[in-house]
Amino acid sequence: MQINVTFRRLDPSQGLKDYAVKRLSKLAKYFGGPTEVNVILTTEKFRQIAEVVITGNGLNLSGKEETNDMYSAIDLVVDKMERQLRRHREKIKSHKGRGPGRTVTASAAPVESEGKNVVVEQVTAKPLSVEEAIDQLELMGYQFLVFVNADTESLNVIYRRPDGHYGLIQPESL
CATH class of the missing domain: 3.30.160.100 (Ribosome hibernation promotion factor-like)
Known part of the structure; x- marks a missing residue:
């Protein structure tokens, strides 16, 4: 120091x-x-x-x-x-201490889809509140973050919008 x-x-x-x-x-x-x-x-x-x-x-x-x-x-x-x-x-x-961290691993072989290579990433979704997800997004500098909403216990995606605000995707079950 x-x-x-x-x-x-x-x-x-x-x-x-x-x-x-x-x-x-x-x-x-x-x-x-x-x-x-x-x-x-x-x-x-x-x-x-x-x-x-x-x-x-x-x-x-x-x-x-x-x-x-x-x-x-x-x-x-x-x-x-x-x-x-x-x-x-x-x-x-x-x-x-809240559980497993976010881990991203790319698959060994890319998947072919209509003549384009698609890299598959497996992500462990971490249970977070929306505020914690925004903090994590800011801290890590990502454009989006996949997480399990601690309040609703559903899979959510938070992303940074072009206007500087945040968007939250909450999928509904059919």
Whole structure:
């Protein structure tokens, strides 16, 4: 974890920098890969502002706090970032424990259909709510996602429409 401290309209103080690095180093337990933490300490008249931006490993979080004391602003923003990281970690754990993940495998030989090759993919549909399916679609960058709707227990497809909204296909049984 790399921590960068920037001072704006404030005399750089080694004690303040060491305090910020010490407080932010306890967040290292939440990261699995290389992570960059940018800390911006600013003074505006009587306000002391501490801003933290965390990037790395597919994660972008930011927090900002202002008080009359820089040390308390650092404490508050570190607590805020820890809450965000804990919430993110719990969200990841809850998604992993819901059943088998989405696996895509192409068949060894393509199927012939009217002179055209069709590649067959087998997909394990995962039970998700519509909101979770949208999050998964965004996270993975897919155009569509096949899933089992956790509410209706039916096979659904969610897709990204050209206007930026989402479409949901819910097949009916005959």
